[in-house]
Ligand code: ATP
């Protein structure tokens with residue numbers, strides 16, 4: 514049982530973030546820094562160098578902001594995977610260092626499960642269907658028999674990655690998702706009652722799975738054929754989000770569950786939140802989304818999952834502390850959720 518603060522280190526990809534939860538598992542605002550490449554996508558080694566350079570300053574600013582010293586830390590958690598190898602290794606090395614210097618337990622946690630647990634805590638959900646939509650991942654998940662089971666997922670790229678790539682091709686820097694959201698909303702504001710005629714894109718649903726690369730290519734083709742960027746951003750969101758909402762609805766129907774919980778960076782999107790609320794309302798279910806600072810990658814969610822796992826007696830020995838780039842949502846035993 515942690516008696517003081519648990520620090521959480523997130524370093525799976527673009528963001529290095531230090532978060533804290535207190536002895537009750539309550540988080541405070543994290544200290545984060547995100548790589549923003551001048552051009553191109555995220556280069557794993559450059560991101561890792563960024564994380565190394567940013568680490569000491571972020572950790573001390575988090576402690577200062579909360580009027581704590583290192584002596585108040587009683588456990589350290591880190592993202593063990595999935596993610597980019599060089600970035601994960603930076604976070605793991607920092608966590609090992611803090612653990613041995615302060616002589617506190619080390620807990621390596623599953624980044625995807627952390628997105629879920631912060632959402633369950635913040636939204637007070639009991640047994641939801643999870644729509645986990647981020648850069649690297651797009652999954653519909655349900656808890657069953659001691660694991661978070663993946664009922665459906667993207668077969669190619671994550672939805673956020675698709676939005677970022679489409680944006681990058683238009684000269685919009687990372688992260689492109691929020692810019693697409695803004696352009697879509699502005700265009701719709703100027704074109705109230707707009708219809709998708711002439712802006713159709715392929716539907717991303719494949720049974721209970723999804724695929725986004727064809728949608729992205731078709732959206733680019735609309736632009737090449739002269740459609741306005743704002744109109745295409747709007748259509749891209751409508752099609753891609755509708756596909757996610759459809760498999761989430763089917764998951765609710767098949768499992769008989771009545772709560773939908775959003776997580777991951779794309780869950781910041783107001784239109785996606787609205788579509789989920791509409792769908793849930795039509796089937797007498799409820800839809801929940803955590804505050805935006807807990808949707809994007811953050812150290813608080815890592816600290817929270819570390820706190821929960823430690824409460825359930827799990828610690829990570831140095832021998833077991835290697836990172837796993839390909840760790841899956843359903844590989845982690847979940848002994849705390851019913
Ligand atoms: P994971 O390892 O869980 O896949 P990640 O590395 O992709 O995480 P997140 O912070 O969870 O990181 O998600 C980042 C993604 O969220 C980016 O693709 C970004 O464009 C997208 N995103 C952020 N805000 C919005 C928004 N308002 N609308 C759409 N997409 C958004």
Ligand code: FE2
Pocket residue numbers: 624628647777778809810
């Ligand atoms: Fe994430």
